[in-house]
Amino acid sequence: MATVTFDKATRIYPGGEKPAVDGLDIEVGDGEFLVLVGPSGCGKSTSLRMLAGLEDVNAGAIRIGERDVTHLPPKDRDIAMVFQNYALYPHMTVADNMGFALKIAGVNKAEIRKRVEEAAKILDLTEYLARKPKALSGGQRQRVAMGRAIVREPQVFLMDEPLSNLDAKLRVQTRTQIASLQRRLGVTTVYVTHDQVEAMTMGDRVAVLKDGLLQQVDSPRNMYDKPANLFVAGFIGSPAMNLIEVPIVDGGVKFGNALVNVERDAVQAAADKGDRTVTVGVRPEHFDIVNGESEGKSLSKDAPAGLAVTVNVVEELGADGYVYGSAKVGDEDKDVVIRVGGRAIPEKGSVLHVVPRAGETHVFATSSGERLSD
Amino acid sequence: MTTDTIEDATPGSPPRKSGTPASDTTGWKWRRSEGLVLNAFSHVFLVVWALMVGLPLLWALWSSFKSSGDILSHPLSLPTHFHFDNWSHAWSKANMGRYFINTIIVVGFSTFGTMLFGSMAAYVLARFEFPGNRLIYLCFVAGMAFPVVMVLVPLFFVTTNLGIINTLPGLILVYIAYSLPFTVFFMTSFFRTLPTSVAEAALVDGASHTRTFFQIMVPMAKPGIISIGIFNVLGQWNQYLLPLVLNQGDTSKWVLTQGLADLAVQQGYQGDWGGLFAGLSIAMLPVLAVYIVFQRQVQAGLTAGALK
Numbered sequence: 001m002a003t004v005t006f007d008k009a010t011r012i013y014p015g016g017e018k019p020a021v022d023g024l025d026i027e028v029g030d031g032e033f034l035v036l037v038g039p040s041g042c043g044k045s046t047s048l049r050m051l052a053g054l055e056d057v058n059a060g061a062i063r064i065g066e067r068d069v070t071h072l073p074p075k076d077r078d079i080a081m082v083f084q085n086y087a088l089y090p091h092m093t094v095a096d097n098m099g100f101a102l103k104i105a106g107v108n109k110a111e112i113r114k115r116v117e118e119a120a121k122i123l124d125l126t127e128y129l130a131r132k133p134k135a136l137s138g139g140q141r142q143r144v145a146m147g148r149a150i151v152r153e154p155q156v157f158l159m160d161e162p163l164s165n166l167d168a169k170l171r172v173q174t175r176t177q178i179a180s181l182q183r184r185l186g187v188t189t190v191y192v193t194h195d196q197v198e199a200m201t202m203g204d205r206v207a208v209l210k211d212g213l214l215q216q217v218d219s220p221r222n223m224y225d226k227p228a229n230l231f232v233a234g235f236i237g238s239p240a241m242n243l244i245e246v247p248i249v250d251g252g253v254k255f256g257n258a259l260v261n262v263e264r265d266a267v268q269a270a271a272d273k274g275d276r277t278v279t280v281g282v283r284p285e286h287f288d289i290v291n292g293e294s295e296g297k298s299l300s301k302d303a304p305a306g307l308a309v310t311v312n313v314v315e316e317l318g319a320d321g322y323v324y325g326s327a328k329v330g331d332e333d334k335d336v337v338i339r340v341g342g343r344a345i346p347e348k349g350s351v352l353h354v355v356p357r358a359g360e361t362h363v364f365a366t367s368s369g370e371r372l373s374d
Numbered sequence: 375m376t377t378d379t380i381e382d383a384t385p386g387s388p389p390r391k392s393g394t395p396a397s398d399t400t401g402w403k404w405r406r407s408e409g410l411v412l413n414a415f416s417h418v419f420l421v422v423w424a425l426m427v428g429l430p431l432l433w434a435l436w437s438s439f440k441s442s443g444d445i446l447s448h449p450l451s452l453p454t455h456f457h458f459d460n461w462s463h464a465w466s467k468a469n470m471g472r473y474f475i476n477t478i479i480v481v482g483f484s485t486f487g488t489m490l491f492g493s494m495a496a497y498v499l500a501r502f503e504f505p506g507n508r509l510i511y512l513c514f515v516a517g518m519a520f521p522v523v524m525v526l527v528p529l530f531f532v533t534t535n536l537g538i539i540n541t542l543p544g545l546i547l548v549y550i551a552y553s554l555p556f557t558v559f560f561m562t563s564f565f566r567t568l569p570t571s572v573a574e575a576a577l578v579d580g581a582s583h584t585r586t587f588f589q590i591m592v593p594m595a596k597p598g599i600i601s602i603g604i605f606n607v608l609g610q611w612n613q614y615l616l617p618l619v620l621n622q623g624d625t626s627k628w629v630l631t632q633g634l635a636d637l638a639v640q641q642g643y644q645g646d647w648g649g650l651f652a653g654l655s656i657a658m659l660p661v662l663a664v665y666i667v668f669q670r671q672v673q674a675g676l677t678a679g680a681l682k
Binding site: 014052053054073074075079080081083084085087088089090091100101104105148152158 | 503569571572574575576577578579580581582585590593594596
């Protein structure tokens with residue numbers, strides 16, 4: 001097994017000015033499952049293809065273990081890749097598809113057969129070994145693509161959105177299978193997805209990219225708890241974090257009719273940069289509903305504490321519900337999402353008063369987007 | 375308005391589906407009858423066309439079993455008894471056997487060469503970015519537009535200087551060069567339709583570019599290769615102008631088309647019409663056989679680029 005290192009790896013497409021991947025610096029540990037996630041066009045697939053050797057590296061280096069593979073062709077990198085459209089060889093049987101790499105490597109037939117059958121057993125493909133890909137369902141094809149990677153016993157698995165062609169239910173099921181398979185095999189894996197739920201559930205660590213620039217690499221938990229900037233805050237989590245621009249007042253920031261305590265240093269840092277406002281992020285589940293009760297720190301005695309949110313749409317999910325409402329912050333109407341308990345769903349059109357839970361707010365500089373709170 | 379209804383009626387009654395009644399159940403009788411008229415008209419047209427193409431072939435075939443006297447006195451009658459000696463005569467005396475084998479050698483090697491070099495060039499042009507890629511591709515396209523008649527004289531001198539005039543290998547090389555432009559043009563667009571990720575998967579699996587091409591891309595491009603291959607076989611089998619100019623030496627090296635032309639001239643004087651028709655049939659049947667065997671693949675190949 002091996003580590004994978006992106007050392008300021010940069011890819012500029014011919015004819016382009018702006019790098020598709022700009023100085024990517026990531027270290028993937030031995031046996032680690034790293035997920036690259038980001039919106040489309042952020043360079044995540046390009047990064048993976050650079051690691052696979054399918055894309056040139058214009059600057060920087062890529063290492064697998066101690067080996068510099070920056071300019072090696074794919075076949076010399078000892079990697080296996082699962083493609084988004086599976087890229088199975090249409091004229092070969094499932095067994096031949098899975099054994100192709102071994103055949104090229106000159107492994108003898110009995111050994112190939114043994115390893116293909118083992119992989120087929122793991123993936124529940126034994127009865128389909130003699131079929132051609134076109135006679136398989138989408139899920140089975142996906143498993144063949146996985147099998148083709150497994151039989152190689154490579155140093156690194158590369159997966160390029162392998163679940164995006166499956167239906168929603170199968171995707172959730174396969175997600176767990178892939179994650180547990182990876183734990184069992186202990187092979188270093190780099191996995192690309194645009195789906196942040198996949199990223200959060202599968203990865204040991206998650207790397208968020210935007211416009212070719214790495215935004216943050218961290219464990220899913222930390223990524224969720226301490227997003228490094230506004231982009232990560234908005235991207236990770238579903239529904240997305242509420243990001244509301246609020247003015248800085250003495251002692252904290254003003255949040256509707258409530259005062260939210262933010263570290264003095266953080267606010268000071270923003271104020272020093274000349275910002276009059278900061279952006280406060282609150283996840284939907286971190287709003288407390290304080291209807292009528294003025295337990296929060298009300299700024300004016302007359303109005304109830306907290307932010308008044310008019311309910312527009314309610315999504316009931318059974319266990320809980322999401323309230324999509326709008327709130328007046330400053331002079332603007334802002335959309336706000338709040339998670340409520342499954343048994344306490346408010347009526348459409350009603351007004352909720354909410355305050356962000358103490359210690360669960362995120363403060364970002366409005367101008368630079370950097371995280372201010374710690 | 376009228377044009378609209380006619381256009382509407384046409385797709386409801388495709389000419390091929392003669393047996394099935396018009397499938398629309400709207401109950402508009404006038405529209406259905408219009409469809410029937412169109413249907414009948416198009417079928418009559420197709421039948422006439424089929425007869426125009428098929429009858430001369432059949433006539434040549436059955437005339438090859440008749441004696442020369444019979445052919446002249448009753449040109450349209452069916453053979454009363456079969457003169458198989460026409461065929462043996464054409465095969466041995468008129469050297470059609472020799473020409474037949476020569477043609478098979480030339481067409482076999484040249485088709486193989488055309489397909490090999492053509493698909494290799496096409497794959498590189500379709501899949502690899504390099505300076506001059508577009509220029510080379512356009513040169514091939516230009517080659518298609520260039521009439522072969524214009525290069526006959528230079529071609530004669532080139533082959534003479536190379537010492538390959540009046541030889542079968544010389545003819546094979548010229549055939550390959552002559553067929554490459556269309557083959558490359560066709561195969562390039564065919565390779566472009568194939569998914570790139572399959573070739574990438576092969577590269578990641580450890581295959582070299584050569585192996586990727588021969589073991590992955592060629593099998594995937596099979597429909598295209600077969601249809602363009604048949605196109606080349608037919609074209610090269612019927613090639614007359616090039617052998618006439620470049621292979622005019624020893625008659626033992628002639629190809630079928632030259633032999634047939636010779637037969638038409640000589641046997642015409644001798645009045646051996648039966649032999650001429652037998653020779654014609656010998657030249658015609660293999661092509662027919664190839665087409666019948668691969669008919670399905672040709673159709674698949676012609677539509678392969680259209681759907682995914």
